[in-house]
Amino acid sequence: MKRHEFELDDLIQRIKENDNRLVALQVPEGLKMQALEMMDAIEEETTARIILAADPCYGACDLVHDKMQRMGVELVAHMGHSQMNIDSGMPTEFINVTYDGDPAIDPVLPILSRHREIAERRLSEGSSEGEMSEEEAQERFMDAVGRMIPLKGAKLGLVGSIQHLHLIFDYKERLESAGFEVEVPVGGARLSFPGQVLGCNYSGDKDDIGHYLFLGSGDFHPIGLVLHTGKPLAMLDPYTGGAEEMSLERIEGILRQRFGLIMSCDEAKTFGILIGEKPGQMRRNLALRMKRKLEKHGRKGYLLALEHVGPELIDFYPVDAFVNTACPRIAIDDSIRYAKPLLTPFELEVVLGDKEWESGYKFDEIP
Ligand code: SF4
Secondary structure, X not given: OXXXXXXXXXXXXXXXXXXXXXXXXXXOHHHHHHHHHHHHHHHHHOOOEEEEEXXXXXXXXXXXXXXXXXOOOOEEEEEOOOOOOOOOOOOEEEEOEEOOOOOOOHXXXXXXXXXXXXXHHHHHHHHOHHHOOHXXXXXXXXXXXXXXXXXXXXXXXXXXXXXXXXXXXXXXHHXXXXXXXXXXXXXXXXXXXXOEOEOOEOOOXXXXXXXXXXXXXXXXXXXXXXXXXXXXXXXXXOOOOOEEEOOHHHHHHHHHHHHHHHXXXXXXXXXXXXXXXXXXXXXXXXXXXXXXXXXXXXXXXXXXXXXXXXXXXXXXXXXXXXXXXXXXXXXXXXXXXXXXXXXXXXXXXXXXXXXXXXHOOOOOOOO
């Protein structure tokens, strides 16, 4: 397997120019094995001492600036994630990590052709909406998460995880040569690059994109993208060259689990409302809004602020359920680890009757 490439030159240059003496390095979990090698490379080229911020790090939402500032660190080097719309209050160098694996597109083409047919069918059904009863239309236009799909096109949306984005326009050309109309979506302020997606943000989605190809490995981003958009999604893994699709059964399974948790909170009277302390996950206003909603419906909400969220940190509180306003993926991906139901804000609103499950699932996005 090829290795990840770290672009340390700009960081080394910046350390030299500023004569930094103490620099913190923050590295995502998947790259920690190579962290010591990076520390050696920086210390060999500069006179700075490097401190590895060794706590878990899952995104640029999780900047360690306060702690490092107290330790006397002058510069934070944050690796493998891109800048977000948060003010860290400290000089930060975001370091690109790239992976040059560029698998052939042939294995994914049959999946993409099938998904384009689905998108075109939805599009043509949408244009004959006037000839159908509302019930018929609802039945036919449902997307993968049960919404009436507002499609205006059947383009292929091409997205990827950050270490593969340097190849995205090359892949766009390859897919266009294979006959697809391709768009590389550009998202909002939380995203830095065309085609970028985060586990909590898919804001590049548009009505004229009918299906997706995700360039990356694992199903973390694909699950979020389908929950957010309801559109068919294929995956091409640059590490293995393998192609597969995010199956409808998988998404239905997640939705069934979410609905089960909502139902189990029908009689719940007391809720713990989790507020994430990490700078890019902190949604205090949303948490306060959830507390007000609970009070309005005669239920009780306790605000609990945490840096890390885990079952061992919350399960013991004498409440009936939790609603999570920290990283949205904690509720979606980890809820079976918790002894009590762990809901997203939207799901709580369904419990309280303020939102309808029947109108389709709404993914908890951080804008
Ligand atoms: S999905 Fe969670 S961990 Fe990843 S960037 Fe978003 S808030 Fe951070």
